[in-house]
Amino acid sequence: xxxxxxxxxxxxxxxxxxxxxxxxxxxxxxxxxxxxxxxxxxxxxxxxxxxxxxxxxxxxxxxxxxxxxxxxxxxxxxxxxxxxxxxxxxxxxxxxxxxxxxxxxxxxxxxxxxxxxxxxxxxxxxxxxxxxxxxxxxxxxxxxxxxxxxxxxxxxxxxxxxxxxxxxxxxxxxxxxxxxxxxxxxxxxxxxxxxxxxxxxxxxxxxxxxxxxxxxxxxxxxxxxxxxxxxxxxxxxxxxxxxxxxxxxxxxxxxxxxxxxxxxxxxxxxxxxxxxxxxxxxxxxxxxxxxxxxxxxxxxxxxxxxxxxxxxxxxxxxxxxxxxxxxxxxxxxxxxxxxxxxxxxxxxxxxxxxxxxxxxxxxxxxxxxxxxxxxxxxxxxxxxxxxxxxxxxxxxxxxxxxxxxxxxxxxxxxxxxxxxxxxxxxxxxxxxxxxxxxxxxxxxxxxxxxxxxxxxxxxx
Ligand code: C2E
Ligand code: MG
Ligand code: MG
Numbered sequence: 001x002x003x004x005x006x007x008x009x010x011x012x013x014x015x016x017x018x019x020x021x022x023x024x025x026x027x028x029x030x031x032x033x034x035x036x037x038x039x040x041x042x043x044x045x046x047x048x049x050x051x052x053x054x055x056x057x058x059x060x061x062x063x064x065x066x067x068x069x070x071x072x073x074x075x076x077x078x079x080x081x082x083x084x085x086x087x088x089x090x091x092x093x094x095x096x097x098x099x100x101x102x103x104x105x106x107x108x109x110x111x112x113x114x115x116x117x118x119x120x121x122x123x124x125x126x127x128x129x130x131x132x133x134x135x136x137x138x139x140x141x142x143x144x145x146x147x148x149x150x151x152x153x154x155x156x157x158x159x160x161x162x163x164x165x166x167x168x169x170x171x172x173x174x175x176x177x178x179x180x181x182x183x184x185x186x187x188x189x190x191x192x193x194x195x196x197x198x199x200x201x202x203x204x205x206x207x208x209x210x211x212x213x214x215x216x217x218x219x220x221x222x223x224x225x226x227x228x229x230x231x232x233x234x235x236x237x238x239x240x241x242x243x244x245x246x247x248x249x250x251x252x253x254x255x256x257x258x259x260x261x262x263x264x265x266x267x268x269x270x271x272x273x274x275x276x277x278x279x280x281x282x283x284x285x286x287x288x289x290x291x292x293x294x295x296x297x298x299x300x301x302x303x304x305x306x307x308x309x310x311x312x313x314x315x316x317x318x319x320x321x322x323x324x325x326x327x328x329x330x331x332x333x334x335x336x337x338x339x340x341x342x343x344x345x346x347x348x349x350x351x352x353x354x355x356x357x358x359x360x361x362x363x364x365x366x367x368x369x370x371x372x373x374x375x376x377x378x379x380x381x382x383x384x385x386x387x388x389x390x391x392x393x394x395x396x397x398x399x400x401x402x403x404x405x406x407x408x409x410x411x412x413x414x415x416x417x418x419x420x421x422x423x424x425x426x427x428x429x430x431x432x433x434x435x436x437x438x439x440x441x442x443x444x445x446x447x448x449x450x451x452x453x454x455x456x457x458x459x460x
Contacts, residue, residue: 019130020059026132026169028057029064036164037067039362040135044157045069047398048150050137052114055124055161057133058083070138071114082111082121086134092151094120097142111138118143120151122158127166135161153398156391163352163388193244195251202256206232209264210433211284213442214404214426215450217418222448224283224317226426227265228433229257249289258292262302266309266316268436272443273311279443283345285317290324294331299338306342313343317368321349325364333364340365347404352392361399369396373407376427380412393422409458428458 023029041053052070056063063076063083078084085093085103096118098104098111111119116138123131135158146154193201201207207229214224231239248254265286272279292298306313318339325332336346347368348361352375361369371392378385389405396403405417408427417425430450431442445451 015130018128019132022126022128022130023057023059023132026057026126026165028066028132028165028168029059033066034164034168037161038069040157040161040164041067041069043362043395043398044135044137044154047153047157048120048137051140052116052138053136054138055133055135056083057124058087063133066133073114076113082119082136083134086121086123087131090123090131092120092122092155094146094151096145100142114138115140117141120146120154122154124158124161124165126162126169132165133161134158153394156394159387159391160395163391193247195247195253198244198248198251198253198257201231201233202253202260206234207257207260208232208435209261209268210435211439212426212433213431213439213450214283214285214424215430217414217423217425220430220450220452220455222282222443222445222450223424224285225439226285226287226319226433227261227268228287229261230433245289249291252291254289254291255295258289259301261286262305266305266311269311269315270309272440273315275440276443278448280312280315282443282448283315283317285319285345285347287319287349288324290327293320293324293335294328298335299342302339302344303342306344314345317345317347319347319349319370322351322353336364336366350406352388361395361401366401368402368404370404370406370426371422373427376405376407376413376417377409379416380410386416389417389422390420393420397421411455411457414455429455 037055041055044050045053050070052068052073054065054068054073056065056076058064058078061078063078063081065073065075068074076083082093085095095101095104098117098119104111117140119136119138121134121136124133124135126132135154137154208231209227210230211225211227213222214226215221216223229241229245231244233239245254248257265284269282269284272282302316302318306316325336339346345367346365347370348364348366349370350372351361351369352372369392371389375385375389375392379389380386393403402424403422404424404426405413405422406426408414408417408425408429410429413427414425414429431454434442442450
């Protein structure tokens with residue numbers, strides 16, 4: 001029987017105890033299910049039109065189902081189950097027709113309970129490679145074997161589950177709990193800037209928008225721009241957003257600052273379109289903070305700006321991170337749909353850094369997914385990050401979304417991303433964020449195509 005084989009052959013016993021140790025380190029069996037797991041099973045069920053999909057992790061005796069789509073399943077006996085097959089194969093297992101398969105003549109009780117006729121299962125691994133669980137698709141009728149594309153999709157979805165397990169492990173064990181000295185309060189208000197400094201900066205028009213191009217990787221054509229705020233401080237010089245946006249958020253002054261930014265972008269779009277009508281094809285994106293997002297009437301406000309500046313809604317994009325949607329997801333859902341109806345593009349920023357990005361991605365109407373810079377940076381360093389990027393690209397494709405890779409700094413990253421099917425990129429390789437005047441110059445390039453010599457690798 002598969003169980004006995006797994007436990008005895010070639011030191012498998014040690015491997016099995018390593019597996020159990022890795023499983024227990026995740027704490028996954030004792031905790032609430034992750035919302036992202038539900039997103040994965042739902043996505044999988046949609047894609048494969050399956051009767052049942054489940055995602056489970058196996059200890060010595062049972063397969064604990066952490067998310068099931070279709071027929072509710074909480075646990076299955078491990079012995080004689082699909083998990084044993086996956087473990088023995090150390091990889092995907094596809095059985096097009098169980099009734100015809102000799103491995104299921106005498107066992108497969110677990111499956112019979114689900115009235116399965118066919119299934120496919122792929123392993124979910126920890127970062128050391130041990131199989132912790134599996135993602136399983138079950139159908140009550142026999143199905144043809146899987147096409148290569150389908151198998152890759154299934155593996156990608158399992159990889160996403162693996163990534164969630166990894167993030168969870170990091171969250172629990174990998175990060176210093178709190179590196180601040182104990183006397184310092186958790187949310188210390190920064191000494192600078194105080195709300196009065198921010199208010200004064202607004203009155204004195206010290207904020208400025210810089211722009212960074214978004215480029216089509218295959219052609220180097222500039223297809224969009226991201227507006228990034230700067231504070232031109234009379235003494236401190238050009239202050240980056242991370243030094244004052246958190247204080248602006250804390251004090252609520254992000255609302256007037258954000259209003260200024262939105263109006264400024266619309267005015268700039270009008271200016272560029274007037275200069276050259278072909279620039280109306282560009283999408284200029286603005287970052288939104290949670291507070292702007294949860295305020296009533298955002299869609300009305302955006303609509304009024306579009307009409308005041310006479311620009312088309314497709315010329316404007318709004319970027320938000322998952323955390324900005326977290327506080328009130330129901331309201332976020334309504335606002336996003338209102339914005340979507342207007343026709344502005346919605347971009348999920350920094351994708352991959354949140355713990356439940358997947359969940360939002362599936363239920364919110366985003367057009368574009370921006371892969372967080374941290375993955376792009378690590379992509380050339382090892383298989384793990386490369387696989388994450390690959391998975392995100394596949395996932396976006398399955399959901400009909402465009403992908404923009406953030407933080408492209410080298411030609412190697414550029415080539416890899418293009419080969420992986422990522423269509424757009426943004427990063428220092430193409431241009432750092434630059435002033436509006438410098439951007440106007442950049443847009444004058446014939447066809448808005450950046451010649452090869454303008455691409456400057458930031459790392460060797
Ligand atoms: P973000 O929206 O993810 O913007 C991308 C950030 O990555 C920018 O930093 C950009 O300069 C930087 N970046 C782009 N390409 C590369 C690269 O190749 N290498 C490296 N190392 N960095 C790269 P920036 O301008 O400092 O902005 C930081 C964050 O501040 C933004 O992250 C965004 O979350 C926030 N932010 C910027 N402008 C605004 C704004 O107007 N409103 C709000 N609410 N937030 C803003
Ligand atoms: Mg952004
Ligand atoms: Mg970003």
